[in-house]
Amino acid sequence: MKQKADLAVYQEETPRVGPPTDPDVLLDVRNLQTHFHVMDGTVKAVDGVDFSLKRGETLGIVGESGCGKSVTALTIMQLLDMPPGEIVGGEIWFEGRDLLTLAPEQIRKIRGADMAMIFQEPMTSLNPVFTIGDQISEAIILHQHVGKKEAMTRAIASLRAVGINAPERRVKQYPHEMSGGIRQRVMIAMALSCNPQLIIADEPTTALDVTIQAQILELIKKIQADSGAALLLITHDLAVVAETVQNVAVMYAGRVVEAGPVEDVLLRPQHPYTLGLLNSIPALHKRGRKLDVIKGVVPNPFRMPPGCKFEPRCPYAWEVCRRSEPDMMDTPGRKSRSRCFLHAAEGAARRYEFEKAAVATVTAGLPEAQA
């Protein structure tokens, strides 16, 4: 009986109703659920995701491949293929409106003008048969209601703003005439050309060479700071998160399992999955430590564990983790929250082992002088 009462203390608060009360909140995603109906059954790709983003703020979403990052982004932008996709529940409050209640026509107006997306592979979102000048100016004409000539002038200015040389010449080129790095700059110019309030970048540097990756990341940081837009950056790379964003949400099996300011989550991780991700960064192993890969694999979507979704891979799991599922819980002394029973009353004894391991990992990752 006591055990039950202890757990109840950490249950989620009563669901919020209506638009966010804080006017600074630009995007408020609540209990979002996106499923795919496929031959073998239903894949719960996004299974109760919550996060919010204030105006001008930067949030990273991080997690292994297949954990639902892209589907979360595509659901917000309403660019999902439906079917097989279906948004089965939740709310997406953006600028005071729940996007899931709007008509497709209203969504089209918002997409591209108020929120824009940068994809991993620009070739898939650029049209190969139109010049890039035509493609950028088309978006400007649609959303800013200016003439063709003025739109082209603005397109050239936006290419210059993302560091493209001789933009007057570039606007006449087709996507295949450019390198991957330049194409990604074009995508960023396109996303920015209508001054969006929110930029969603899904693995924007993953397809690029390492040196170009750093340049594109710098560019994204600069345009975010200059434009004051909020940035939702999706990546599997914790190093990118550490360099780019203020807040981070770690996703596993379609849920957020840890969220908070980047310095809390990366330097004082509170979830065994986050610790596993940190342990698998090569840079943390420069002093001869073996690279730890999180044991096991992401669970089969048709056979999810009944309790905590990370339980089959978690070195700290115990009986309660197999039986029930943790909610997000506050973590003492930190602004971050974690979906883990180590933060419930009956996890206290085990938490010490976890914290010892977390300190060892983070200390190993600090520069030599500080370690």
Ligand SMILES: Nc1ncnc2c1ncn2[C@@H]1O[C@H](COP(=O)(O)OP(=O)(O)O)[C@@H](O)[C@H]1O
């Ligand atoms: N069109 C689709 N049809 C069926 N399943 C899909 C589809 N798109 C994504 N999924 C599934 O949804 C889950 C999450 O995918 P995704 O969001 O792309 O992961 P990631 O975190 O790597 O971006 C995966 O299990 C993936 O196989």
Ligand code: SF4
């Ligand atoms: S709830 Fe249990 S199994 Fe899940 S991450 Fe925490 S300790 Fe591991």
Ligand SMILES: [Mg+2]
């Ligand atoms: Mg993805």
